[in-house]
Each structure stands twice: as C-alpha cells, then as structure tokens.
Amino acid sequence: MTSLAGKTAVVTGAARGIGAAIAVEFAKMGASVYVAANELEDHLQKVVRACNEANPSGRAAHGIFDFLKSGDPEKMVAAALKALGRIDVLVNNAGLRISKNYGEYSEKDFDQVVAVNLKAPFLLGQAVVPAMKVNGGGRIINIASQMGLVTDSQVGLYGLTKAALIYLTKSMAFELAPHNIIVNAVSPGPIMTEFNAERVNANPALKARRMSYIRAGRYGRAEEVAEVVAFLASSKGTYMLGENIVIDGGYVVH
Secondary structure, rough: OOOOOOOOEEOOOOOOOOOOHHHHHHHHOEEEEEEEEEHHHHHHHHHHHHHHHHHHHHHHEEEEOOOOOHHHHHHHHHHHHHHHHOEEEEEEOOOOOOOOOOOOOHHHHHHHHHHHHHHHHHHHHHHHHHHHHHHHHHHEEEEEEEEHOOOOOOHHHHHHHHHHHHHHHHHHHHHHHHHEEEEEEEEOOOEOHHHHHHHHHHOOHHHHHHHHHOOOOOEEEEHHHHHHHHHHHHHOOOOOOOOOEOOOOOHHHH
16 A cells, blocks of 8 residues: 555654554555654664565654653654654654542642643644645544543543543644644554553453453454554545544443
8 A cells, every 4th residue: 555655644652552553554555754752762763664664665763752841742843844854644642641540640640641642732733734734734643542432440530631632633623624634533442552461461350341341352453543543644534524533342332
C-alpha cells in the first residue's frame, strides 16, 4: 500500500506499543515518519529502523520531548518540521495513566495526567495547523480510550481526560474542516501492549474481569489499532469528521 506516499506523519508516544505500531504502519504505506516520546531513546531508534526497513524510500527521525514541560509540544512540532520539512498527519498518542481510587489522587497527579492526555494534544493540534494549511490540509488523529465512554475502578482521572479528548476532537473537527484538516479519534480498548501485559499479568483478578467484558474473547493487538489509524490518515474516509472509532473487542457494548 502506498496511499501515504509523499506524506509526512508525526506520532507521539511512539517508543513502543500502539504508537510504535502506528509509525511502522504509516511507513509501510509510504509515509515519512517522525516519532517522539519523553524517554526510551533506544526504543525510538528501534522504531526509526523499523520504519526505514518498511519504507526505504522514505525518511524517519525521532526526538525526545516531555509534554509535562511548558513549550515542549510546540518544540516537537518545530523539530519535526525541521527534520522532515512538512507535517501532513499528526497522531496524538502519548498518554499517561495514574491508577488510584477516587479520593486518593493528588493535585500533582491531576495536573500531570491532564497535561499529557489533554493539554499536549490541544497544543500540538494548534501548533501543526499553520503547516497543514500551507499543505492544503491534513489529518489529526487523537488516540482516546474506551475509558472515555465507560468506567471502571481506578480510572476516574484517566477516563476524565480521555472523555475530554473525545470532545476536543469534535471541536477541532468542526473548526478545522474548512481548511481541509480532518480530525477524528480512535478509542482502543484492552490492547495487549507491553504496558498492559505487565499490569494484567500481575493482577489475575483484573485480567479476568477485563476478559469478561471483551466479547471478542481476547485482548487486541497494537497492529489492529494501527490499521484503523492508518485508514483515517489516508485519502479515504474524507467524509468522516469528528468521529470516535472504538476498537475494543466489544468492551463497551456489555
């Protein structure tokens, strides 16, 4: 597939898991890719190598940015433009999850989760708009969560930010559509990333409860999420604006 040939995509939170899978899928479709995370540079370098292998005619680059720091979202956009010259697609995948019971969160917890899950996508979206206008349009895809639609124990803060991100997606789509900038969200459910594997394998009761909600009878794969994101980034789906595509094995339908 070459439906992203000649395009440049930026993926945040791309050191591993869903973000890494999205970056490699974009490269397979012909895009040049800029990947960013707040740490794990060796992982980012591995993703860059995988992108170069998937698309030898494209380019791939990476950068380390901490979205808890003021100004880093705008710095990341500037670095991506400097490295690859343009931005056609932005995937706001970077996320932070702090799991506590309601009543136990600190103000610092609140500020950190909001900064990464909501403030950063808001500012990154604003920062890429001028470049996308120059290109004649673009795609912005926000990675939300099924927990923005339903709840469970110890997800009050995380789910709050993801619900807000789904709303932000609609607002962005409404305002940016006249500039041919198409904005949508993808809400993954239980995906067996390295992070989730550590959590559920350490807590058999949690794994059993989550599995009871998954009508597909299995955890999803990061590559399955990447395929949906790639569709939204492509030239297809141009009449889909402000939508939130849930890919969760039927988790939210129970």
